[in-house]
Amino acid sequence: MLAALESVFEIIAEPNRRAILSLLVSSQRSVGEIECQLRMSQPTVSKHLRVLREAGFVESTVDAQRRLYRLKPEPLREVEAWLAPFRRLWSAHVDALERYLDRMDTSPPKKRKKKKR
Amino acid sequence: MLAALESVFEIIAEPNRRAILSLLVSSQRSVGEIECQLRMSQPTVSKHLRVLREAGFVESTVDAQRRLYRLKPEPLREVEAWLAPFRRLWSAHVDALERYLDRMDTSPPKKRKKKKR
DNA sequence: GCGGAATATGCCTGTCAAGGTATATACTAC
DNA sequence: GTAGTATATACCTTGACAGGCATATTCCGC
Numbered sequence: 610m611l612a613a614l615e616s617v618f619e620i621i622a623e624p625n626r627r628a629i630l631s632l633l634v635s636s637q638r639s640v641g642e643i644e645c646q647l648r649m650s651q652p653t654v655s656k657h658l659r660v661l662r663e664a665g666f667v668e669s670t671v672d673a674q675r676r677l678y679r680l681k682p683e684p685l686r687e688v689e690a691w692l693a694p695f696r697r698l699w700s701a702h703v704d705a706l707e708r709y710l711d712r713m714d715t716s717p718p719k720k721r722k723k724k725k726r
Numbered sequence: 727m728l729a730a731l732e733s734v735f736e737i738i739a740e741p742n743r744r745a746i747l748s749l750l751v752s753s754q755r756s757v758g759e760i761e762c763q764l765r766m767s768q769p770t771v772s773k774h775l776r777v778l779r780e781a782g783f784v785e786s787t788v789d790a791q792r793r794l795y796r797l798k799p800e801p802l803r804e805v806e807a808w809l810a811p812f813r814r815l816w817s818a819h820v821d822a823l824e825r826y827l828d829r830m831d832t833s834p835p836k837k838r839k840k841k842k843r
Numbered sequence: 844g845c846g847g848a849a850t851a852t853g854c855c856t857g858t859c860a861a862g863g864t865a866t867a868t869a870c871t872a873c
Numbered sequence: 874g875t876a877g878t879a880t881a882t883a884c885c886t887t888g889a890c891a892g893g894c895a896t897a898t899t900c901c902g903c
Contacts, residue, residue: 616739616741618739619739621735621739622736623861625861631808639879640880641878649862650863652862652863652865656881657861658880658881673878674871674879674880676880685812691744692805695747695802696806698799740891756849756850768851772850775851790900790901791849791899791901
């Protein structure tokens with residue numbers, strides 16, 4: 610579980626890790642809080658947190674025996690950056706190429722912002 | 727390779743699949759073109775395309791013996807949607823203040839020993 | 844019909860991640 | 874010191890996916 614896992618996309622491919630990240634949006638949490646809210650075993654939470662920490666998704670501070678984890682933005686911005694070129698697919702403005710491709714579309718109509726077919 | 731793979735995040739966790747998607751941004755392509763440009767074997771390309779098609783990332787039209795694949799927007803919008811709540815992490819003016827408030831959000835730490843491990 | 848080109852699929856195998864259990868570590872309170 | 878709490882790590886097993894190779898399918902031209 611704590612192996613290579615180089616790419617940020619592989620990190621967020623795991624549903625429990627996404628759940629942890631989403632939980633941390635509202636505020637930082639201790640391992641026990643995450644364990645309780647997401648109904649995962651404590652070692653599982655710790656292992657996922659380790660993966661997330663080593664990938665830069667979260668950081669922790671020590672508070673007595675507890676460790677408080679909170680989000681770090683950088684890796685998710687990588688995802689955002691990769692996603693950027695695809696936004697033209699659903700942006701309101703439809704350029705020439707997309708209109709061309711839409712004309713070739715043989716599948717049943719779907720909700721599109723702009724014209725097609 | 728052609729198993730469940732339910733979530734869109736698991737689909738885009740595979741580097742070759744991300745490469746295929748990125749390649750299709752500029753225009754639709756045949757399997758042979760993808761195979762050539764990305765230097766993958768033909769069965770590998772076809773299998774990845776099948777995964778992408780079944781997940782709704784791409785669709786294909788038949789052109790003689792060829793099949794032309796092009797992007798479909800919906801699944802990537804799911805990624806975009808999941809990412810949305812995290813944008814507050816890097817929207818400039820809230821950053822420092824909200825992260826400070828996050829720490830106050832839970833029960834106040836007692837004597838804090840600094841930093842991560 | 845036949846042969847060839849383009850793509851899809853089946854089978855097999857190596858690899859690796861995810862989780863469980865048990866244990867280790869770190870810290871607090873007494 | 875001891876006991877208790879919170880978290881991390883080691884070891885192991887299971888399962889799934891990615892890719893290679895061989896083969897099947899589909900379509901074209903002749």
